Amino acid sequence: MARLGTERDKNMVEMECIRTCAKRDLEAVPCYCRRLSRADHSRGSTASDTNQQAPRSEEVTGDINKNMSRFAKIEAGAPIEVFALIKAFNEDTFPQKVNLSVGAYRTEESKPWVLPVVRKVEEQLAKDYTLNKEYLPVLGLPSFASAATAMLLGANSPAIVSGNAVGVQTLSGTGSLRVAAEFLARTLGYSVVYSSDPTWENHKLVFLNAGFQEYRSYRYWDEKTKGLDIDGMLQDLQAAPENSVIILHACAHNPTGVDPKKEQWEQIAKVVKEKNLFPLFDSAYQGFASGDLDNDAWAVRYFVEQNFELLCCQSFAKNFGLYNERIGNLTIVSSDKDALTRALSQITLLIRGMYSNPPNHGARVVATALNNPDLFDEWKGCIRTMADRIRLMRSGLKERLVALGTPGNWDHVTNQIGMFSYTGLSAQQAEYLRSQYHIYLLRSGRINICGLTTSNLDYVANAIHDAVSRT
Known part of the structure; x- marks a missing residue:
């Protein structure tokens, strides 16, 4: 039976989805829900694990007198590390400060880059007086969703041709994940979710708030090799x-x-199928990672070829540079076309009650570029430019660290792919870099390679050498 055909009564799967952080320790798990110690996190967290949940409304109002605000007993939420670092960086007046924390592309001049093809399309749209500002349908701009799905799966994908795959416009990657999580929890009744250890910190917050009862992790990062712990990952999935x-x-x-190799993806798919697990892909960097759209979509396409039913959450923030336009797509692949139609009807209701319908401008920009052969080629040139600069900065950093004789092996800097590098720097070393050199990076040691330039590479490499040599 198709997974998407087994819908549960909505009233039976309504669950509490707003929780309050109980811990404030920024050294705890790499997520901002922060209820658990690192040891607890490795076992997985549940909705009942927190010791200090948000007070019930009657508990709050019971002690409030006429002179006290109803909001007086609200606890302050834990700070979001990356935004706190950005704020600190912006307030820092040191001339050689370097921001390696922000998750966005930067030019050689450390500036945000509006892609030339985006500028061109926006000019075209501005001159088209047939366009209006009417609401989009709940499921978004059809020309965008279909083009985004074709970009992910391939224009000639059998799943698309047969009508077994469809896209839904969402609010960038986070919005896509939230819609997917709500659908999986409320409509399909799934309650346990696994993510890699480590993962993007927002995964946990999104899925617990959407109604999942247990958030667990599978092994992924091998601290010794600075690579993939494929054996540990497969054992945890088993x-x-x-x-x-x-x-x-x-x-x-x-x-x-760190990405799995193709043969490792095949191993992962085999276990997922054997254990009857449900795959949800997070695709935030297609094209932006290697510079090749097809190469970056290989894993998703392989799973579809193996007849998996799945969801894939796409973001166009990075590869189109449309960070604040909030453009995303949720691709749904089902073996049952009738069930897919019913699934879309449930997703329509979820979105209607969440944000009603998505924004138009960014979707028009992406749809125009993807559906016009000349603009499409120009855009692919833009993503190659970004991917090439990232590779150049990776090799430049590694070469300098090796030349300095910095303790340790730095091959992982160039073995890794995409915007981020998990450097292996400790929280103590990261704090030293911030306090002594005004270099801003996450406590986990993650850096955004895009923050490096030919003018600051020597400065950053020497600072890392100093930090590592001291410990």
Whole structure:
């Protein structure tokens, strides 16, 4: 039976999805829900694990008198590390400061880059007076969703041709993940989700808030080799209960930059199928990772070829530079076309109650570029430019660290792919770099390679050498 055909009564799967962080320790797990110690996190977290949940409304109002605000007892939320670092960087007046924390592309001049093809399309749209500002349908701009799905699966994908795959416009990658999580929890009744350890910190917050009861992790990063712990990953997936949702990074894993090789993806797919797990891909960097759209989509396409039903959450923030336009796509692949139609009807209701419908401008930009052969080629040139600069900065950093004789092996800097590098620097070393050199990076040691330039590479390499040599 098709997974998407087994819908549960919505009222039976309504669950509490707003929780309050109980811990404030920034050294705890790499996520901002922060209820658990690192040891607890490795076992997985549940909705009942937190010791200090948000007070019930009657508990809050019971002690409030007429002179006290109803909001007086609200606890402050834990800070989001990356945004706190960006704020600190912006307030820093040191002339040689370097921001390696922000998750966005930067030019050689450390500036944001609006892609030339995006400028061109926006000019075309501005001159088209047949366009208006009417609401989009709940599921978004059809020309965008179909083009985004074709970009992911391939224009001639049998799943698309047969009508077994469809796209839904969402609010970038996070919005796509939230819609997917709500659908999986509320409509399909799934309650356990696994993500890699480590993963993008927002995964946990999104899935717990969407109604998942247990958030667990599978091994991924091998600290000794600075690479993939494929054996540990497969063992943890083997131990996962049936119908667990497995979050997989399609390419350019965030934060490690370590992707499975093709033969390893085949091993992963085999276990996922044997254990009857549900794959959910997070595709935030297609084209941006290697510079090749097809190469970056290989894992997703392989799973589809192996007849998996799956969801894939796409973001166009990085590869189109449309960070603040919030353009995403949720691709749904089902073996049952009738069930797919019913699934879309449920997703329509979820989105209607969440944000009603998505924004138009960015979707028009992406749809125009993807559907016009000349603009499409120009855009592919832009993503190659970004991917090439990232590779150049990776090799430049590694060469300098090796030349300095910095303790340790730095091959992983160039072995990794995409925007981020999991450097292996400790939280103490990261803090030293920030306090002594005004170099801003996450406590996990993750850096954004795009923050490096030919003018600051020597400065950053010497600073890292100093930090590592001291410990």
